[in-house]
Amino acid sequence: MSNLTNKKIPSGLDPWNALRVHTDARIGLGRVGDGLPTERLLEFQMAHARARDSVHMAFEADSVRAQLDGLDHPILDVHSAAPDRPTYLQRPDLGRLLDDESAATLGQHAGDYDVAFILADGLSARATHDHAANTLSLILDQLGESWSVAPVTLATQSRVGLGDEIGAALGAKLTVMLIGERPGLSSADSLGCYLTWGPKRGRSNADRNCVSNIRPAGLTPEKAAKKIAYLMTESRKMGLSGVALKDNSSNPDLIEG
Amino acid sequence: MQTGAPFSFERFTFPDLKTLLAKASPLRSGDVLAGLAASSDEERVAARFALADVPLKRFLSEALVPYEDDDVTRMIIDDHDADAFAPVSSMTVGEFRNWLLGDDATPEALKHLAPGLTPEMVAAVSKLMRNQDLIAVAKKCHVVTAFRNTIGLPGHLSVRLQPNHPTDDPAGVAASILDGLMHGSGDAVIGINPATDSPEAMIELLKLIDEVRERIDIPTQSCVLAHVTTAIDVMARNAPVDLVFQSIAGTQKANESFGINLSMLAEAEDAAKGLKRGTVGDNVMYFETGQGAALSADAHEGIDQQTVEARAYAVARKYSPLLVNTVVGFIGPEYLFDGKQITRAGLEDHFCGKLLGVPMGCDVCYTNHAEADQDDMDNLLTLLGVAGCNFVIGVPGADDIMLNYQSTSFHDAMYLRSVLGLQPAPEFAAWLRKMEILDQNGRTRPQLDGQAAQNLLAWSGAA
Numbered sequence: 001m002s003n004l005t006n007k008k009i010p011s012g013l014d015p016w017n018a019l020r021v022h023t024d025a026r027i028g029l030g031r032v033g034d035g036l037p038t039e040r041l042l043e044f045q046m047a048h049a050r051a052r053d054s055v056h057m058a059f060e061a062d063s064v065r066a067q068l069d070g071l072d073h074p075i076l077d078v079h080s081a082a083p084d085r086p087t088y089l090q091r092p093d094l095g096r097l098l099d100d101e102s103a104a105t106l107g108q109h110a111g112d113y114d115v116a117f118i119l120a121d122g123l124s125a126r127a128t129h130d131h132a133a134n135t136l137s138l139i140l141d142q143l144g145e146s147w148s149v150a151p152v153t154l155a156t157q158s159r160v161g162l163g164d165e166i167g168a169a170l171g172a173k174l175t176v177m178l179i180g181e182r183p184g185l186s187s188a189d190s191l192g193c194y195l196t197w198g199p200k201r202g203r204s205n206a207d208r209n210c211v212s213n214i215r216p217a218g219l220t221p222e223k224a225a226k227k228i229a230y231l232m233t234e235s236r237k238m239g240l241s242g243v244a245l246k247d248n249s250s251n252p253d254l255i256e257g
Numbered sequence: 258m259q260t261g262a263p264f265s266f267e268r269f270t271f272p273d274l275k276t277l278l279a280k281a282s283p284l285r286s287g288d289v290l291a292g293l294a295a296s297s298d299e300e301r302v303a304a305r306f307a308l309a310d311v312p313l314k315r316f317l318s319e320a321l322v323p324y325e326d327d328d329v330t331r332m333i334i335d336d337h338d339a340d341a342f343a344p345v346s347s348m349t350v351g352e353f354r355n356w357l358l359g360d361d362a363t364p365e366a367l368k369h370l371a372p373g374l375t376p377e378m379v380a381a382v383s384k385l386m387r388n389q390d391l392i393a394v395a396k397k398c399h400v401v402t403a404f405r406n407t408i409g410l411p412g413h414l415s416v417r418l419q420p421n422h423p424t425d426d427p428a429g430v431a432a433s434i435l436d437g438l439m440h441g442s443g444d445a446v447i448g449i450n451p452a453t454d455s456p457e458a459m460i461e462l463l464k465l466i467d468e469v470r471e472r473i474d475i476p477t478q479s480c481v482l483a484h485v486t487t488a489i490d491v492m493a494r495n496a497p498v499d500l501v502f503q504s505i506a507g508t509q510k511a512n513e514s515f516g517i518n519l520s521m522l523a524e525a526e527d528a529a530k531g532l533k534r535g536t537v538g539d540n541v542m543y544f545e546t547g548q549g550a551a552l553s554a555d556a557h558e559g560i561d562q563q564t565v566e567a568r569a570y571a572v573a574r575k576y577s578p579l580l581v582n583t584v585v586g587f588i589g590p591e592y593l594f595d596g597k598q599i600t601r602a603g604l605e606d607h608f609c610g611k612l613l614g615v616p617m618g619c620d621v622c623y624t625n626h627a628e629a630d631q632d633d634m635d636n637l638l639t640l641l642g643v644a645g646c647n648f649v650i651g652v653p654g655a656d657d658i659m660l661n662y663q664s665t666s667f668h669d670a671m672y673l674r675s676v677l678g679l680q681p682a683p684e685f686a687a688w689l690r691k692m693e694i695l696d697q698n699g700r701t702r703p704q705l706d707g708q709a710a711q712n713l714l715a716w717s718g719a720a
Contacts, residue, residue, distance in 0.1 A: 028436060
């Protein structure tokens with residue numbers, strides 16, 4: 001980079017625009033007086049609009065269900081106790097509880113499972129629409145035959161904690177929740193994955209493992225699936241999740257390929 | 258301490274001071290979430306009528322969290338300066354508001370009064386104030402601090418340059434520092450939120466900032482916002498620590514959830530002062546706070562979020578900080594729902610901090626799930642500039658790519674200085690002129706092709 005000062009700068013740009021190769025931060029934007037040039041202003045507005053649309057977009061469980069066509073497990077729809085988006089955003093406690101109908105549905109499918117997968121809208125339905133089904137099938141490819149898998153749930157108006165209720169109701173030893181993360185300005189489609197051993201109401205984040213920023217431009221679904229499958233295997237072996245379960249999946253000795 | 262008689266106004270009664278304060282607080286989602294908010298607009302205003310009649314002295318005899326249970330309460334009571342309190346000691350909360358707005362409340366009088374005020378008194382009077390009252394009184398409170406430059410002088414506005422990067426990549430951080438300096442930002446502090454809280458990462462980032470600061474002789478200070486225990490660790494290893502950072506809150510329990518106690522803060526302040534790195538002053542602490550932090554840790558002790566936030570400023574005050582930053586919209590809509598609530602909270606926090614004698618700045622910010630946008634940020638930023646806020650935040654293009662939220666930008670700070678005629682810290686302004694970043698009229702008009710700019714670019718290239 002030390003030869004950057006010698007680089008030919010395209011005319012009309014902030015001459016330091018070239019520094020942008022080092023960071024995704026919005027540097028070298030130029031200025032008009034003290035303000036932003038029009039194009040930069042509108043770029044920001046578009047990024048914000050996309051992020052907000054991701055937050056407020058209705059979760060289309062049916063379209064996710066269609067993407068899961070061919071999956072060998074039953075698929076159930078559940079809803080949290082938050083009836084709508086405004087309530088959901090202001091009452092995170094309700095987003096962690098099942099509504100009565102969903103609790104009854106899950107009760108009918110209770111069993112003794114190794115794992116329950118939950119695909120949830122969270123704070124970005126877009127992330128779930130775009131990446132959850134694909135990530136789930138990649139995880140299943142990694143797992144092999146030795147896992148008994150509960151019915152897959154599609155959860156609307158869901159916070160991470162809803163997985164505890166779902167896992168407990170289904171009788172699963174482990175929950176793996178794929179949920180839309182709070183969108184950043186440049187990452188409206190980022191999916192998170194939370195693993196919780198022994199799901200039950202009142203679990204805290206210290207009891208969970210998280211794999212974050214799953215999206216094509218971040219941690220790719222392929223890489224995420226390997227990481228998640230590794231954590232699932234270790235979790236089952238150790239009978240726990242959370243701070244005591246370390247992610248060594250980047251160690252090539254532990255992970256194939 | 259005893260709980261006194263209940264409070265009432267017309268058909269409304271309020272059993273204790275804590276409930277009265279909560280019900281009198283302007284509506285916000287965090288108090289609703291906690292089950293503390295008034296159940297109607299009428300009850301809210303009735304609580305304000307009742308609160309207006311409460312003698313200020315009552316706050317010294319009725320603690321919101323018991324003295325025996327909470328070290329923040331003990332600090333507030335034990336450190337109270339009765340002599341400083343004397344001029345207002347016979348007033349009610351309502352009379353205190355009138356006095357604050359009146360001509361007797363000069364900057365000098367307010368400065369002498371500060372040690373006599375408790376955060377609960379300050380929070381109480383804020384609940385009786387409109388936004389313009391919060392601005393008018395805060396503007397009279399001058400809290401000036403110094404390290405390598407002087408921050409908080411009337412007519413000045415400083416900026417924290419926040420060059421965060423998701424992986425702490427040195428070239429990425431350096432590029433953002435460069436961009437900020439060339440826009441006139443960085444006089445409050447060049448402060449990085451590290452992606453990893455480890456001594457090694459902290460030392461590497463500190464050295465990065467220190468090198469550019471020394472190479473081109475920038476009169477400012479650096480900070481890597483790691484945990485206070487990490488800072489204590491690296492100071493013992495002779496790392497170049499200017500300011501020690503810590504997030505703080507208004508109850509012992511909430512501070513414990515941050516992994517801190519008051520003696521840790523004292524230890525850190527002593528250690529940083531001992532390094533004697535300041536040139537024009539020795540304020541060595543940088544604190545961050547924000548409404549909702551105590552509730553989110555389930556440690557609010559039944560206190561409304563604005564009052565418990567003010568108690569955090571009493572914690573800050575004890576350690577003579579250079580900077581205290583309320584990160585007002587970061588926490589999300591379950592605590593501050595929309596632009597209106599964020600704006601109100603920002604003005605309250607700035608007012609309460611300044612009245613207590615704390616050098617308040619504000620991270621005017623929001624998340625993408627809040628009902629807010631850049632227009633709301635422009636409004637609050639402008640109001641805080643009018644109120645005499647010590648500093649704001651500068652993030653490239655207002656987009657923090659590490660913490661995933663929107664703050665204010667270098668451009669926003671240029672706008673604010675320009676429309677209100679505010680100057681950077683004097684020592685820093687002189688440096689900006691030398692670097693051909695400020696022009697003769699005090700405007701930020703960097704000479705990007707000049708020699709000074711090329712020197713900066715060369716440093717960045719080496720990072």
